[in-house]
Amino acid sequence: MMIIKDWCSYCGACAGVCPKNCIEVKETSLVFDEDECSEKCDICIKTCPLHALEKQ
Amino acid sequence: MILMIKTDVLVVGSGPAGSSAAKHAAIGGADVILMDKKAEIGAPKRCAEGVSKNGLKRVGVEPNPSWVTRELDGVRLVAPDGTDVWLTNDKIEIPEAGYILERKVFDKYMAMDAAREGAKIFIKTQAKGVRKDGDGFIVTCEKMGELFEIKCKILIAADGPESHIARWAGLKTSTKAKDMESGIQYEMCNVKLKDRNVIEFYFGSVAPGGYVWIFPKEDDIANVGLAVLPNVAEKPAIEYLDDFVANCDSLQEAQPVEMNVGGDPVGGIHKKIYADNLLVVGDAAGQVNPLTGGGIISGMTGGLHAGKVAAKAIEEKDYSEKRLKEYDTNLRDAIGDEMKKYLKVKDYLLSLNDKELNSVANAFQDIEFEKANTEELVKNLIKVSPKAVLKLGKLF
Numbered sequence: 498m499m500i501i502k503d504w505c506s507y508c509g510a511c512a513g514v515c516p517k518n519c520i521e522v523k524e525t526s527l528v529f530d531e532d533e534c535s536e537k538c539d540i541c542i543k544t545c546p547l548h549a550l551e552k553q
Numbered sequence: 554m555i556l557m558i559k560t561d562v563l564v565v566g567s568g569p570a571g572s573s574a575a576k577h578a579a580i581g582g583a584d585v586i587l588m589d590k591k592a593e594i595g596a597p598k599r600c601a602e603g604v605s606k607n608g609l610k611r612v613g614v615e616p617n618p619s620w621v622t623r624e625l626d627g628v629r630l631v632a633p634d635g636t637d638v639w640l641t642n643d644k645i646e647i648p649e650a651g652y653i654l655e656r657k658v659f660d661k662y663m664a665m666d667a668a669r670e671g672a673k674i675f676i677k678t679q680a681k682g683v684r685k686d687g688d689g690f691i692v693t694c695e696k697m698g699e700l701f702e703i704k705c706k707i708l709i710a711a712d713g714p715e716s717h718i719a720r721w722a723g724l725k726t727s728t729k730a731k732d733m734e735s736g737i738q739y740e741m742c743n744v745k746l747k748d749r750n751v752i753e754f755y756f757g758s759v760a761p762g763g764y765v766w767i768f769p770k771e772d773d774i775a776n777v778g779l780a781v782l783p784n785v786a787e788k789p790a791i792e793y794l795d796d797f798v799a800n801c802d803s804l805q806e807a808q809p810v811e812m813n814v815g816g817d818p819v820g821g822i823h824k825k826i827y828a829d830n831l832l833v834v835g836d837a838a839g840q841v842n843p844l845t846g847g848g849i850i851s852g853m854t855g856g857l858h859a860g861k862v863a864a865k866a867i868e869e870k871d872y873s874e875k876r877l878k879e880y881d882t883n884l885r886d887a888i889g890d891e892m893k894k895y896l897k898v899k900d901y902l903l904s905l906n907d908k909e910l911n912s913v914a915n916a917f918q919d920i921e922f923e924k925a926n927t928e929e930l931v932k933n934l935i936k937v938s939p940k941a942v943l944k945l946g947k948l949f
Contacts, residue, residue, distance in 0.1 A: 508599055510735055510816025513714035513728045514783075522715055523679060524591050540730045543783040546737040546790035546814040 498553040499529045499536070505549040511541035556701040560586045561867045562860075563692060563705035564672075565680050565718050567594045567664045569849050570835025571711030573612065573856025574863070575667035578709070581864020585672040586703060587664065588694065590679040595660025599713075599815030600849070601738060601768050601776050603752060605651040608850030612857055620659040621652045622770040626750040628925055632914030633757035633907035640925035641751060647925045653752075653768050653776070654849075663853075680712070683721040688872060690722065690830050706872050707863045709832045711856065714816040716837040724825050726833060730783045732820025734763050734846055737790040738778025739798070739809035746775070746803050757907040759797050761785045763846070767803065777804060780817055780846060785903075790814075819843040821896045822889065827877045832859040840888070844895035844902070844927065851888050858883040894948050898931055901944045913938055 505527055512520040519533035520541065542550045564575045567589035575587035602622075609616060627641030627650075642650065668674050681693040681700070690708040694701055710718035714733070716726040746753070746769055755765035762782025769775045779797060781790050798804050818839045826833040834840065835852035842851060862880040866872050905913070916937035922929060931949050934941045 506597070506812070506814045508814040508816060509713060509715040510733060510814070513716060513816045513818060514730050514733045516727060518717060518720045518727065520715075521717075524677070540783070543786075544730055544733055544735050544816060546735045546816075548789040548791065 498531065499534065499541075500551045500553050501527050501529075502549040502551065504547055506547060508546070510544050510546065511550060514540045514544045516540070557691075557704055558586070558701065559704045560584045561705065562586070562707045562709060562863050563588070563690075563703050564709040564711055565692065566711035566713055566835070566837070567674065568660060568711060568713060568835055568852065569663050570840065570852030570856040571709065572660070572663035572667045573853045574709045574711060574832070574834050574860040575672040576663070576670050577857050577860025578863045578867075579667060579670035579672045579860075581861060581868070583864045583867040585667070586675060586705070587667055587672045588675040588678040588680070588703075589664075590677070592677050593657075594664045594676065595657040598656040598813055599736075600656050600813070601766050601778055602654045602656050602770070603651055603768050603847060604654055604849045609652075612850060612853040614853070616652060617662065620655045620662055622655050623653045623750065625651050625653065625752055626748070629748070629751050629753045630914070631753060631755045632911045633759070634911045634914075636911060636914040636918070638914055638917045639751070640922055641748070642925075645922050645925050653770050655770070680718060683708070683718060685722075685830075688830065705830075706867060707830055707832065707877075709834060709859055709863060710837050711835045712837050714818050714836045716833070719826075719831065719833045719837060722828065722831050724823070724828060724831070724833065726823045726826075726837060726839070728816070728818040728820060728839070732818060733783065734780035734817040734819050735783050735786070735790045736763075736778060736780035736815045736817050736846075737794050738776050738813040739794070740770075740774065740811040740813070741777050741804065741807040741809050742772070742774050743806040743808055744769070744773050744775040744777070744803060745806065755797070756902070757910050760793055761787070762903060765797050777807070778813070782903075817841060817846045817848070819846055819899065821892055822885070826884070827874060827881050829874045829877075830872045832863060832877060832880050834859045840884075842895050843892065844899045851892070854887050855884055858887065895927065897945060897948055898927070901941060904940070904944075909938070909940070
Protein backbone atom coordinates (compact mmCIF):
# COMPACT_ATOMS: atom_id res chain seq x y z
CA MET A 498 0.00 0.00 0.00
CA MET A 499 1.20 3.48 -0.85
CA ILE A 500 0.46 6.07 1.79
CA ILE A 501 -0.39 9.48 0.37
CA LYS A 502 0.27 12.20 2.91
CA ASP A 503 -2.34 14.90 3.17
CA TRP A 504 0.10 17.59 2.07
CA CYS A 505 0.25 16.04 -1.42
CA SER A 506 -0.43 18.89 -3.87
CA TYR A 507 -1.48 16.71 -6.83
CA CYS A 508 1.25 18.00 -9.16
CA GLY A 509 1.55 14.67 -10.99
CA ALA A 510 5.36 14.40 -11.00
CA CYS A 511 4.95 10.89 -9.53
CA ALA A 512 2.50 9.88 -12.26
CA GLY A 513 4.85 11.06 -15.03
CA VAL A 514 7.72 8.83 -13.85
CA CYS A 515 5.59 5.80 -12.93
CA PRO A 516 6.71 3.13 -15.42
CA LYS A 517 3.35 1.38 -15.04
CA ASN A 518 1.21 4.48 -15.59
CA CYS A 519 -0.78 3.44 -12.55
CA ILE A 520 -1.14 6.71 -10.64
CA GLU A 521 -4.27 8.73 -11.42
CA VAL A 522 -3.97 12.42 -10.55
CA LYS A 523 -7.28 14.13 -9.91
CA GLU A 524 -7.65 17.77 -8.98
CA THR A 525 -7.59 17.03 -5.26
CA SER A 526 -6.82 13.35 -4.94
CA LEU A 527 -4.22 10.82 -5.98
CA VAL A 528 -5.30 7.26 -6.77
CA PHE A 529 -2.86 4.33 -7.02
CA ASP A 530 -3.94 1.27 -8.97
CA GLU A 531 -2.83 -1.11 -6.25
CA ASP A 532 -3.07 -4.13 -8.56
CA GLU A 533 -0.70 -2.58 -11.05
CA CYS A 534 1.73 -0.96 -8.60
CA SER A 535 4.41 -3.53 -7.87
CA GLU A 536 5.91 -1.44 -5.05
CA LYS A 537 9.23 -2.87 -6.11
CA CYS A 538 10.41 0.49 -7.37
CA ASP A 539 10.39 3.73 -5.41
CA ILE A 540 10.70 6.13 -8.34
CA CYS A 541 7.51 8.01 -7.45
CA ILE A 542 8.59 8.41 -3.82
CA LYS A 543 11.95 9.87 -4.83
CA THR A 544 10.45 12.21 -7.43
CA CYS A 545 7.91 13.83 -5.10
CA PRO A 546 9.05 17.41 -4.33
CA LEU A 547 7.25 17.30 -0.98
CA HIS A 548 8.03 13.84 0.36
CA ALA A 549 4.31 13.11 0.33
CA LEU A 550 4.52 9.41 -0.63
CA GLU A 551 5.53 6.55 1.62
CA LYS A 552 5.32 2.77 1.43
CA GLN A 553 3.42 1.16 4.25
CA MET B 554 -26.65 4.04 -21.67
CA ILE B 555 -23.69 6.37 -21.33
CA LEU B 556 -23.95 9.73 -23.06
CA MET B 557 -21.70 9.97 -26.11
CA ILE B 558 -20.59 13.32 -27.49
CA LYS B 559 -18.99 13.54 -30.94
CA THR B 560 -16.40 16.03 -32.10
CA ASP B 561 -13.68 16.33 -34.73
CA VAL B 562 -10.87 17.19 -32.33
CA LEU B 563 -10.65 16.58 -28.59
CA VAL B 564 -7.86 18.30 -26.65
CA VAL B 565 -7.18 16.93 -23.18
CA GLY B 566 -5.57 19.53 -20.94
CA SER B 567 -5.97 23.29 -21.09
CA GLY B 568 -2.49 24.54 -20.37
CA PRO B 569 -0.88 26.86 -22.93
CA ALA B 570 -0.05 23.93 -25.26
CA GLY B 571 -3.56 22.45 -25.20
CA SER B 572 -5.29 25.81 -25.58
CA SER B 573 -3.02 26.71 -28.51
CA ALA B 574 -3.84 23.42 -30.19
CA ALA B 575 -7.58 23.97 -29.62
CA LYS B 576 -7.39 27.54 -30.90
CA HIS B 577 -5.57 26.66 -34.11
CA ALA B 578 -7.70 23.60 -34.81
CA ALA B 579 -10.81 25.78 -34.39
CA ILE B 580 -9.40 28.55 -36.62
CA GLY B 581 -8.83 25.85 -39.25
CA GLY B 582 -12.53 24.99 -39.18
CA ALA B 583 -12.61 21.85 -37.00
CA ASP B 584 -15.18 21.18 -34.28
CA VAL B 585 -13.13 21.26 -31.10
CA ILE B 586 -13.65 20.28 -27.47
CA LEU B 587 -11.01 21.41 -24.96
CA MET B 588 -11.26 19.69 -21.58
CA ASP B 589 -9.46 20.20 -18.28
CA LYS B 590 -9.73 18.33 -15.01
CA LYS B 591 -9.47 21.42 -12.88
CA ALA B 592 -12.15 23.78 -11.60
CA GLU B 593 -9.99 26.75 -12.57
CA ILE B 594 -7.82 26.70 -15.66
CA GLY B 595 -4.31 27.90 -14.79
CA ALA B 596 -4.54 27.27 -11.05
CA PRO B 597 -2.58 26.17 -9.17
CA LYS B 598 0.39 27.26 -11.26
CA ARG B 599 3.20 24.75 -11.70
CA CYS B 600 5.68 27.15 -13.17
CA ALA B 601 8.26 29.90 -12.58
CA GLU B 602 6.37 32.00 -15.17
CA GLY B 603 9.28 33.22 -17.30
CA VAL B 604 8.78 33.54 -21.05
CA SER B 605 10.81 35.10 -23.86
CA LYS B 606 9.38 38.04 -25.78
CA ASN B 607 10.48 36.65 -29.13
CA GLY B 608 8.99 33.31 -28.25
CA LEU B 609 5.58 34.86 -27.63
CA LYS B 610 5.87 36.68 -30.95
CA ARG B 611 6.74 33.42 -32.71
CA VAL B 612 3.56 31.76 -31.45
CA GLY B 613 1.52 34.81 -32.46
CA VAL B 614 0.52 36.06 -29.02
CA GLU B 615 0.46 39.80 -28.28
CA PRO B 616 1.60 40.63 -24.76
CA ASN B 617 -1.28 41.80 -22.58
CA PRO B 618 -0.95 43.88 -19.40
CA SER B 619 -3.44 41.60 -17.64
CA TRP B 620 -0.87 38.78 -17.54
CA VAL B 621 2.54 40.46 -17.85
CA THR B 622 3.78 41.18 -14.32
CA ARG B 623 7.28 42.37 -15.22
CA GLU B 624 9.46 43.09 -18.21
CA LEU B 625 13.02 41.92 -17.72
CA ASP B 626 16.30 43.73 -18.40
CA GLY B 627 18.77 40.97 -17.77
CA VAL B 628 20.13 37.98 -15.98
CA ARG B 629 22.30 37.41 -12.91
CA LEU B 630 24.10 34.06 -12.67
CA VAL B 631 25.44 33.11 -9.25
CA ALA B 632 28.14 30.47 -8.63
CA PRO B 633 28.25 28.40 -5.42
CA ASP B 634 30.88 30.71 -3.82
CA GLY B 635 28.73 33.79 -4.57
CA THR B 636 30.74 34.98 -7.60
CA ASP B 637 28.14 36.48 -9.90
CA VAL B 638 27.88 37.32 -13.56
CA TRP B 639 25.55 40.18 -14.56
CA LEU B 640 24.23 40.32 -18.09
CA THR B 641 22.03 43.40 -18.37
CA ASN B 642 20.76 45.41 -21.30
CA ASP B 643 22.45 48.63 -20.25
CA LYS B 644 25.68 46.93 -21.33
CA ILE B 645 24.72 44.28 -23.81
CA GLU B 646 22.04 43.21 -26.21
CA ILE B 647 19.55 40.71 -24.77
CA PRO B 648 17.73 39.04 -27.66
CA GLU B 649 16.05 36.52 -25.39
CA ALA B 650 14.76 39.11 -22.92
CA GLY B 651 11.42 38.25 -21.56
CA TYR B 652 8.47 38.72 -19.28
CA ILE B 653 7.36 37.21 -16.03
CA LEU B 654 3.74 36.18 -16.45
CA GLU B 655 0.79 35.65 -14.16
CA ARG B 656 0.02 32.11 -15.28
CA LYS B 657 -3.36 31.99 -13.54
CA VAL B 658 -4.47 34.83 -15.81
CA PHE B 659 -2.44 33.82 -18.88
CA ASP B 660 -3.75 30.24 -19.04
CA LYS B 661 -7.37 31.36 -18.82
CA TYR B 662 -6.71 34.03 -21.44
CA MET B 663 -5.34 31.38 -23.82
CA ALA B 664 -8.31 29.08 -23.18
CA MET B 665 -10.67 32.01 -23.86
CA ASP B 666 -8.80 32.66 -27.10
CA ALA B 667 -9.59 29.09 -28.12
CA ALA B 668 -13.23 29.47 -27.06
CA ARG B 669 -13.61 32.70 -29.04
CA GLU B 670 -12.44 30.81 -32.13
CA GLY B 671 -15.22 28.30 -31.51
CA ALA B 672 -13.78 25.62 -29.21
CA LYS B 673 -16.11 24.25 -26.54
CA ILE B 674 -14.55 24.07 -23.08
CA PHE B 675 -15.36 21.39 -20.50
CA ILE B 676 -13.88 22.15 -17.08
CA LYS B 677 -13.73 19.88 -14.04
CA THR B 678 -13.69 17.00 -16.52
CA GLN B 679 -11.22 14.16 -16.08
CA ALA B 680 -10.14 11.67 -18.75
CA LYS B 681 -10.50 8.18 -17.29
CA GLY B 682 -9.47 6.03 -20.23
CA VAL B 683 -8.94 5.90 -23.97
CA ARG B 684 -9.94 3.29 -26.53
CA LYS B 685 -9.55 3.05 -30.28
CA ASP B 686 -12.85 3.05 -32.16
CA GLY B 687 -12.59 2.59 -35.92
CA ASP B 688 -11.04 5.72 -37.37
CA GLY B 689 -10.97 7.62 -34.08
CA PHE B 690 -10.72 7.48 -30.32
CA ILE B 691 -13.31 7.30 -27.58
CA VAL B 692 -12.26 8.97 -24.35
CA THR B 693 -14.16 8.07 -21.19
CA CYS B 694 -14.66 11.18 -19.09
CA GLU B 695 -15.86 11.92 -15.60
CA LYS B 696 -17.40 15.19 -14.53
CA MET B 697 -18.38 15.44 -10.89
CA GLY B 698 -19.36 11.80 -10.56
CA GLU B 699 -21.01 11.50 -13.97
CA LEU B 700 -19.46 9.27 -16.63
CA PHE B 701 -19.74 10.07 -20.32
CA GLU B 702 -17.78 9.49 -23.52
CA ILE B 703 -16.34 11.75 -26.16
CA LYS B 704 -15.73 10.32 -29.60
CA CYS B 705 -13.20 12.20 -31.70
CA LYS B 706 -11.45 11.81 -35.02
CA ILE B 707 -8.25 13.33 -33.67
CA LEU B 708 -7.20 13.24 -30.03
CA ILE B 709 -4.66 15.84 -28.90
CA ALA B 710 -2.95 14.84 -25.65
CA ALA B 711 -1.91 17.92 -23.68
CA ASP B 712 -2.16 16.38 -20.25
CA GLY B 713 1.15 17.60 -18.87
CA PRO B 714 4.10 15.69 -17.43
CA GLU B 715 1.85 12.79 -16.37
CA SER B 716 1.20 12.04 -20.04
CA HIS B 717 -1.43 9.37 -19.36
CA ILE B 718 -3.35 9.85 -22.60
CA ALA B 719 -0.54 9.09 -25.05
CA ARG B 720 0.52 6.10 -22.97
CA TRP B 721 -3.03 4.73 -22.89
CA ALA B 722 -3.03 5.14 -26.66
CA GLY B 723 0.16 3.10 -26.96
CA LEU B 724 3.01 5.64 -27.17
CA LYS B 725 6.01 5.64 -24.83
CA THR B 726 5.78 9.05 -23.23
CA SER B 727 6.69 8.26 -19.66
CA THR B 728 9.61 10.21 -18.24
CA LYS B 729 12.59 8.50 -16.61
CA ALA B 730 13.44 9.62 -13.09
CA LYS B 731 16.78 10.98 -14.33
CA ASP B 732 14.86 13.24 -16.74
CA MET B 733 12.11 14.50 -14.42
CA GLU B 734 12.99 17.64 -12.51
CA SER B 735 11.28 17.70 -9.14
CA GLY B 736 10.32 21.33 -8.70
CA ILE B 737 9.16 23.48 -5.83
CA GLN B 738 8.61 27.21 -5.48
CA TYR B 739 7.36 29.84 -3.09
CA GLU B 740 5.78 33.03 -4.35
CA MET B 741 7.10 35.54 -1.82
CA CYS B 742 6.84 39.21 -0.94
CA ASN B 743 9.43 41.39 0.87
CA VAL B 744 12.02 40.09 -1.58
CA LYS B 745 14.98 42.48 -1.66
CA LEU B 746 16.81 42.18 -4.97
CA LYS B 747 19.76 44.24 -6.17
CA ASP B 748 17.94 44.87 -9.44
CA ARG B 749 14.22 44.11 -9.64
CA ASN B 750 14.27 43.76 -13.42
CA VAL B 751 16.84 41.00 -13.48
CA ILE B 752 16.16 37.28 -13.08
CA GLU B 753 18.59 35.38 -10.89
CA PHE B 754 19.91 31.83 -11.20
CA TYR B 755 21.97 30.02 -8.56
CA PHE B 756 23.93 26.93 -9.56
CA GLY B 757 25.63 24.02 -7.84
CA SER B 758 24.88 21.92 -4.80
CA VAL B 759 22.07 24.29 -3.73
CA ALA B 760 20.00 22.32 -6.24
CA PRO B 761 21.61 19.07 -7.47
CA GLY B 762 20.65 18.36 -11.07
CA GLY B 763 18.89 21.70 -11.44
CA TYR B 764 19.21 25.29 -10.28
CA VAL B 765 17.56 27.88 -8.04
CA TRP B 766 15.65 30.75 -9.63
CA ILE B 767 14.40 34.08 -8.36
CA PHE B 768 12.00 35.56 -10.89
CA PRO B 769 10.75 39.03 -9.87
CA LYS B 770 7.07 39.85 -10.37
CA GLU B 771 5.31 43.12 -9.53
CA ASP B 772 6.47 45.28 -6.58
CA ASP B 773 8.52 43.26 -4.06
CA ILE B 774 7.06 39.91 -5.15
CA ALA B 775 9.09 37.07 -6.69
CA ASN B 776 8.87 33.41 -7.54
CA VAL B 777 11.63 31.74 -5.57
CA GLY B 778 12.07 28.12 -6.54
CA LEU B 779 14.30 25.28 -7.51
CA ALA B 780 14.30 21.94 -9.20
CA VAL B 781 16.41 18.88 -8.48
CA LEU B 782 16.85 15.58 -10.27
CA PRO B 783 15.66 12.70 -8.07
CA ASN B 784 18.57 10.46 -9.07
CA VAL B 785 21.20 12.91 -7.78
CA ALA B 786 19.31 14.71 -4.99
CA GLU B 787 19.81 13.50 -1.44
CA LYS B 788 16.58 14.85 -0.01
CA PRO B 789 13.19 16.12 -1.24
CA ALA B 790 13.17 19.36 -3.23
CA ILE B 791 11.37 21.28 -0.47
CA GLU B 792 14.24 20.75 1.96
CA TYR B 793 16.71 22.25 -0.53
CA LEU B 794 14.41 25.23 -1.01
CA ASP B 795 13.93 25.86 2.71
CA ASP B 796 17.73 25.74 3.13
CA PHE B 797 18.22 28.19 0.28
CA VAL B 798 15.61 30.63 1.56
CA ALA B 799 17.16 30.55 5.03
CA ASN B 800 20.61 31.38 3.66
CA CYS B 801 19.95 33.81 0.81
CA ASP B 802 20.59 37.48 1.66
CA SER B 803 17.77 38.73 -0.59
CA LEU B 804 15.21 36.60 1.24
CA GLN B 805 15.85 37.28 4.90
CA GLU B 806 12.58 39.21 5.27
CA ALA B 807 10.70 37.40 2.51
CA GLN B 808 7.36 35.77 3.34
CA PRO B 809 5.61 33.08 1.26
CA VAL B 810 2.05 33.57 0.04
CA GLU B 811 1.90 30.50 -2.16
CA MET B 812 3.69 27.16 -2.58
CA ASN B 813 3.90 25.53 -6.02
CA VAL B 814 5.14 22.09 -6.97
CA GLY B 815 5.53 20.14 -10.16
CA GLY B 816 7.47 17.74 -12.33
CA ASP B 817 9.31 19.07 -15.36
CA PRO B 818 10.36 16.59 -18.08
CA VAL B 819 13.81 17.68 -19.30
CA GLY B 820 14.89 14.66 -21.33
CA GLY B 821 14.06 16.27 -24.66
CA ILE B 822 11.10 15.80 -27.00
CA HIS B 823 9.77 12.24 -26.82
CA LYS B 824 10.72 10.14 -29.85
CA LYS B 825 7.19 9.40 -31.04
CA ILE B 826 4.58 12.13 -30.55
CA TYR B 827 2.00 11.17 -33.17
CA ALA B 828 0.10 8.08 -34.25
CA ASP B 829 -3.13 7.27 -36.09
CA ASN B 830 -5.73 9.77 -34.78
CA LEU B 831 -3.34 11.08 -32.12
CA LEU B 832 -1.06 14.06 -31.51
CA VAL B 833 0.88 14.79 -28.31
CA VAL B 834 1.85 18.34 -27.30
CA GLY B 835 3.47 20.31 -24.46
CA ASP B 836 4.98 18.70 -21.37
CA ALA B 837 3.18 15.46 -22.31
CA ALA B 838 5.42 15.34 -25.39
CA GLY B 839 8.58 16.46 -23.55
CA GLN B 840 8.46 19.84 -25.32
CA VAL B 841 10.58 21.55 -22.69
CA ASN B 842 13.93 23.32 -23.05
CA PRO B 843 16.13 20.75 -21.29
CA LEU B 844 18.60 23.39 -20.11
CA THR B 845 16.24 25.97 -18.62
CA GLY B 846 13.24 23.73 -17.97
CA GLY B 847 11.10 26.36 -19.66
CA GLY B 848 8.16 24.87 -21.54
CA ILE B 849 5.60 27.60 -22.23
CA ILE B 850 6.82 28.65 -25.67
CA SER B 851 7.96 25.19 -26.80
CA GLY B 852 4.64 23.71 -25.67
CA MET B 853 2.67 26.45 -27.42
CA THR B 854 4.76 25.86 -30.55
CA GLY B 855 3.73 22.21 -30.33
CA GLY B 856 0.10 23.22 -29.81
CA LEU B 857 0.14 25.62 -32.73
CA HIS B 858 1.53 23.06 -35.19
CA ALA B 859 -0.68 20.25 -33.86
CA GLY B 860 -3.82 22.40 -34.12
CA LYS B 861 -3.04 23.48 -37.67
CA VAL B 862 -2.26 19.97 -38.89
CA ALA B 863 -5.31 18.56 -37.12
CA ALA B 864 -7.59 21.07 -38.85
CA LYS B 865 -6.14 20.22 -42.26
CA ALA B 866 -6.44 16.50 -41.59
CA ILE B 867 -10.09 16.94 -40.59
CA GLU B 868 -10.76 18.87 -43.79
CA GLU B 869 -9.09 16.13 -45.85
CA LYS B 870 -10.79 13.36 -43.78
CA ASP B 871 -7.41 11.67 -43.34
CA TYR B 872 -6.41 11.11 -39.70
CA SER B 873 -3.77 8.50 -40.36
CA GLU B 874 -0.33 8.51 -38.82
CA LYS B 875 1.06 9.23 -42.28
CA ARG B 876 -1.03 12.40 -42.57
CA LEU B 877 -0.36 13.54 -39.03
CA LYS B 878 3.41 13.14 -39.40
CA GLU B 879 3.40 16.70 -40.78
CA TYR B 880 2.97 17.86 -37.18
CA ASP B 881 6.15 16.09 -36.09
CA THR B 882 8.09 17.48 -39.06
CA ASN B 883 6.90 21.07 -38.49
CA LEU B 884 7.49 20.92 -34.74
CA ARG B 885 11.00 19.51 -35.04
CA ASP B 886 11.85 22.01 -37.81
CA ALA B 887 10.81 24.77 -35.41
CA ILE B 888 12.45 23.68 -32.16
CA GLY B 889 14.04 20.24 -32.61
CA ASP B 890 17.64 21.34 -33.16
CA GLU B 891 17.76 23.80 -30.27
CA MET B 892 16.21 21.22 -27.92
CA LYS B 893 18.93 18.72 -28.84
CA LYS B 894 21.69 21.31 -28.35
CA TYR B 895 20.33 22.44 -24.97
CA LEU B 896 20.11 18.82 -23.83
CA LYS B 897 23.87 18.46 -24.42
CA VAL B 898 24.59 21.73 -22.58
CA LYS B 899 22.47 20.56 -19.66
CA ASP B 900 24.39 17.28 -19.48
CA TYR B 901 27.64 19.25 -19.51
CA LEU B 902 26.49 21.64 -16.75
CA LEU B 903 25.39 18.68 -14.63
CA SER B 904 28.92 17.28 -14.89
CA LEU B 905 30.44 20.36 -13.18
CA ASN B 906 31.01 20.34 -9.43
CA ASP B 907 30.86 23.47 -7.25
CA LYS B 908 34.59 24.16 -7.64
CA GLU B 909 34.39 23.98 -11.43
CA LEU B 910 31.31 26.23 -11.46
CA ASN B 911 33.17 28.79 -9.34
CA SER B 912 36.09 28.80 -11.74
CA VAL B 913 33.78 29.29 -14.73
CA ALA B 914 32.13 32.25 -12.97
CA ASN B 915 35.54 33.68 -12.17
CA ALA B 916 36.74 33.33 -15.75
CA PHE B 917 33.51 35.02 -16.93
CA GLN B 918 34.46 38.16 -14.95
CA ASP B 919 37.06 39.03 -17.62
CA ILE B 920 34.86 38.36 -20.63
CA GLU B 921 33.03 41.06 -22.53
CA PHE B 922 29.71 39.57 -23.54
CA GLU B 923 28.17 40.93 -26.70
CA LYS B 924 24.75 39.43 -26.16
CA ALA B 925 23.03 37.67 -23.32
CA ASN B 926 21.48 34.56 -24.67
CA THR B 927 22.08 30.89 -24.06
CA GLU B 928 24.12 30.50 -27.23
CA GLU B 929 26.50 33.35 -26.33
CA LEU B 930 26.88 31.98 -22.82
CA VAL B 931 27.80 28.55 -24.11
CA LYS B 932 30.27 30.04 -26.62
CA ASN B 933 32.03 31.77 -23.75
CA LEU B 934 31.83 28.65 -21.63
CA ILE B 935 33.79 26.90 -24.37
CA LYS B 936 36.41 29.69 -24.18
CA VAL B 937 36.99 29.30 -20.46
CA SER B 938 36.47 25.60 -19.83
CA PRO B 939 38.56 22.88 -21.51
CA LYS B 940 35.90 20.34 -20.49
CA ALA B 941 33.29 22.35 -22.39
CA VAL B 942 35.41 22.41 -25.54
CA LEU B 943 35.43 18.64 -25.57
CA LYS B 944 31.73 18.21 -24.96
CA LEU B 945 30.22 21.19 -26.73
CA GLY B 946 32.87 22.58 -29.10
CA LYS B 947 31.32 21.10 -32.21
CA LEU B 948 27.80 22.24 -31.40
CA PHE B 949 28.27 25.99 -31.03
